[in-house]
Amino acid sequence: MSTLFVQYPWLTELLQGFLGLDLGTFAMFAIGGLLIWLAVAHDYEPMLLFPMGLGAILANIPGSSAVSTEPGAEGFLVTLYHAGIANELFPVLIFIAIGAMCDFTPLMRNPSVMLFACAAQFGIFATAIFAAMSGFDFAHAASIGIIGAADGPTTIYVASRYAQDMLGPLSVAAYCYMSLVPVIQPPVIRAITTKSERKIRMSFSGEVPISKRAQFLFPLMIVMIAGIVAPISVALIGALMFGNLLKVSGVTESLSQAAQNELSNLVTILLGITVGGTMTQETFLTLDVLKILALGAVAFVFDTVGGVLFAKVLNLFRSEDNKINPMIGACGISAFPMSGRVIAKMALKEDNTNYIIQHAIGVNVAGQIASVVAGGLVLALIPALSGM
């Protein structure tokens, strides 16, 4: 065979696809196929997992022109990576779209629910500790921890800055576990709450009207406070609130619609397939990836535990008729509106007349802001603590 290749050198070029096939290639095809299957057959974050799965397949075809790094003939996935991931552009654009979709009025009616969102970020920091104990260096451990923000763009943003080599597995873990919230959260909540706690009724405050002026000033206020505390978070929170301002200003309706639809769809396509393109067998078929996937589950479990236990602690100081249903603490993650709906359904399952959806959604919206604040703090602390 080798004599044949020596005699006819063009055969190597012609057959490079076949010659490059190995077990790793097929394993990556299977992983890409699995992501596509989860998206198509089970509706698990299809907007992201579908393009990611296809990107993974394109990147692992031997000699693929999609990921060619040959000067002057760079593959489109490589070009997209440099144009939108390496410089953190795509996650920031996604934040504009998310901001335009967000309605902060439930949060403004009852701002105290932001405390639950804060407690529910516990998973980020607990997971970072577990990741460091598993052998990851601090920057990588903190980037793994950020899966606990339950926020794909934040995960990608942090990873693209401090853990580029793990961008693919971190994104896959973040989006997979976000779609698995209905599977992960209920058993954890049941394990740490009693039946009577899950049946606690919360007073319904009604639809307190929020003025247009307050809705307009709220995003500006959040950006200024968060930006001054952690200037490194300005890109993320600034983009999120810019999107929201487009929506609430009342004078940029078409821009708001464009952010919610065209921008969101276009960047999601590019982000998904580009992240998938980083999932080569050299970076994905490693023990570290298995650890990341396990730690991602740990992050979501500790987020849930943090939020619920915080609510239980608050209940110790509240009167009997003013108790909080501790389940709403679990909604403080950024997986919106899935987490809020899951918890509201759980409450109805325990008592079919107990409607806590208003409170759950308020906490869930707060999770959007808290996860970005946590991401900003992690971004600021990684370089500060890395040199220890």
Place this chain on the structure above:
Amino acid sequence: MASSVESAVLMMCIALPVMFVVIGLFIGCTKALVKMCPADKE
């Protein structure tokens, strides 16, 4: 590894309290904002 774990623990010890302070600030400012801009005046 010890240093990574120490850094991660330190990150939690710094970031969580800071988060509560920032969120506390958000809560106070949001309440003040809603009070200063009541809906019935619009």
